[in-house]
Amino acid sequence: MASRPMKKRRLTPPSEDEASSHKASAKVQKQFFKSASNWDLEQDYETKARKGKKKDKESTRLPVKLADGRLQHVKAAEEDDAASIDDEDWLEGKDLSDVEVDEEEPTQKEEPQVPVQQQILEAKEELAKTALALNENPEENGGAFKTLAKYNQSKIVAIVKLALATQLAVYKDVIPGYRIRQAEEDAPQEKLSKDVRSLRSYEQALVSGYQGYVRELAKHAKAGRNQEPTKGQSISSIAITCACTLLTSVPHFNFRSDLIKILVGKLSTRRVDGDFEKCLRALETVFQEDEEGRPAMEAVSLLSKMMKAREYHVDESVVNLFLHLRLLSEFSGKASKDQVERDHEDGPAKKPKYKKEFRTKKQKKAMREVKALEKDMATADALVSHEERDRMQSDTLKLVFASYFRILKARVPHLMGAVLEGLAKYAHLINQDFFGDLLEALKDLIRHSDAAADEDEAEDDEAPPPPSRDTTREALLCTVTAFALLAGQDAHNARSDLHLDLSFFTTHLYQTLLPLSVHPDLELGAKSLHLPDPDAPTQTAAAKSTSRNKVNLQTTTVLLVRCLTSILLPPWNIRSVPPLRLASFTKQLMMSALHTPEKSTQAILALLADVGGTHGKKIAGLWNTEERKGDGTFNPLSQSVEGANPFASTIWEGEILRRHYCPKVREGVRIVEKTFGNSGR
Secondary structure (H helix, E strand, O other), rough: OOOOOOOOOOOOOOOOOHHHHHHHHHHHHHHHHHOOOOHHHHHHHOOOOOOOHHOOOOOOOEEEEEEOEEEEEEOOOOOOOHHHHOHHHOOOOOHHHHHHOOOOOOOOOOOOOHHHHHHHHHHHHHHHHHHHHHHHOOHHHHHHHHHHHHHHHHHOOHHHHHHHHHHHHHHHHOOOOOOOOOOOOOOOOOOHHHHHHHHHHHHHHHHHHHHHHHHHHHHHHHHOOOOOOOOEEEEEEHHHHHHHHHHHOOOOOOOHHHHHHHHHHHOOOOOOOHHHHHHHHHHHHHHHHOOOOHHHHHHHHHHHHHHHHHHOOOOOHHHHHHHHHOHHHHHOOOOOOOEEEEOOOOOOOOOOOOOOOOOHHHHHHHHHHHHHHHHHHHHOOOOOOHHHHHHHHHHHHHHHHHHHHHHHHHHHHHHHHHHHHHHHHHHHHEHHHHHHHHHHHHHOOOOOOEEEEEEHHHOOOOOOOOOOOHHHHHHHHHHHHHHHHHHHHHHHHHHHHHHOOOHHHHHHHHHOOHHHHOOOOOOOOOOOOOOOOOOOOOOHHHHHHHHOOOOOOOOOOHHHHHHHHHHHOOOOOOOOOOHHHHHHHHHHHHHOOOOOOHHHHHHHHHHHHHHHHOOOOOOHHHHHHHOOOOOOOOHHHHHOOOHHOHHHOOHHHHHHOOOOOHHHHHHHHHHHHHOOOOOOO
């Protein structure tokens, strides 16, 4: 009997995901066993990179030298994480496609913001520490100059001010008493000892740091030249103060010309402030204490170039700087704007002639090297011979006269007083060839001032322009300068050769005596106080009074007495004054004394007493009618001194001056009458 077939159970077929996973695992396992026989696990473990020592791996790259001299080490780039995957991942059945590489994005570290006050405090401490190290042992801390200079680039103004002041104190202490010669790059290398090499290295570090410091001062001073003045002390003001201090403290050291340029640049501005006054005082100190001659010559050269470039639109005090030069009392030659004549009577004689000796080329070369070495040693020790100093002073004098003569030709109104005063002081140093041209320039200036005064009187009185010059004082200064030149040059001994005639100045002074007696500012000078007129319709009266005070340091009365003394009591030939000139001036002065202020009247009477003591017999007839011989009438407005006919008049003004309110004036009148032999009254 046939058996019934067994009933088969129907099974659910596996899903596709499970089938693929089993297939993949079987494939990976088969691949693993197939390649496992070829693996050297011990060798792979030995050569694989350790994860814990990645950070300690040495960098094989060379350091890089930056622009400021520091060395910076460069780190090697990190390898990708994909390249450092271990073989253990394969052992665990992991696929490379499943491995994710973590790429770290570079992030910039934000620097913490330090408060400004904290930065200033830290800068103070660091500057003090560096300055102390330099003061204690500067030769072993040559690199500290760069550390100090680093703070000049700070963005905080207070730190820059501290850095400039600190460097000033340091350089004043460490600068030696000699000038350092900068090392040449192409110079041949010399065999030097260790100490000499160390000293030269320090000196070059000092010169380099000092040069950078002077450049910083020039930059800050120039930047603040056209800025408005602030309440506090600005960086430019501190820079100018530092430059002035360095120039007066160490004028022998390097980069002196750069410091002078800073000061001259400030003097070229029209704004007169505290920094302007500091520059003036510094240059005055340099001129007065200059024993070498070269610093003064450099300063005068820069000042003359600056004034010429500015077309002489500078303050009067800049021109008055020339009056502080030491050559006023030391230089013995004669100079003009083009040439200098030296007086060899007291100085060294000409070089003696010597017999020429034969020398080989090697000997000549050796002598040249010795002379060059001696010259360098003299420069380093700041030793200057008398011949070198005289040459420097003569060049300085030529520059001064050239500037004076250009200003006279240009007729710069506000500089006339300073120029004429300078010419009067330097009269004994002016060459005779230059003397005639200078007198003609002074005559032209007087004529021009008279023409300007006539034009001002002819203009409308309702709206007069503010005057920019004082023609009266200019004329007096020209007269003083002319007679000072004559006395200082000893031109009276060679008057016939020079064909000099000063009658023009004498006549002009005689004609201006009466107008001068009623001058409102007769006793006012540059430093005198003069209140403006309250009844003036505008402020032009105040401007006029203050502008007149800036012409010259001496009062008008002092200038007048100087002129009259040169005419009536000339020092070169006191007995040669003609009686007519003495009588005309005496009569005119007594008339002027009735109108002048108290002190001016005393000065006039004192001068007449001196004239009476010298020339009393010549003009005694003016007080005694019995001794007078004259016909016609007296003309006080005569165009010439001798044509006034003074002996036709008498000195009746003394009767009024006897009743003057001032007792000193009354005493002066009695002295004058007694001097001229009229004591019986």
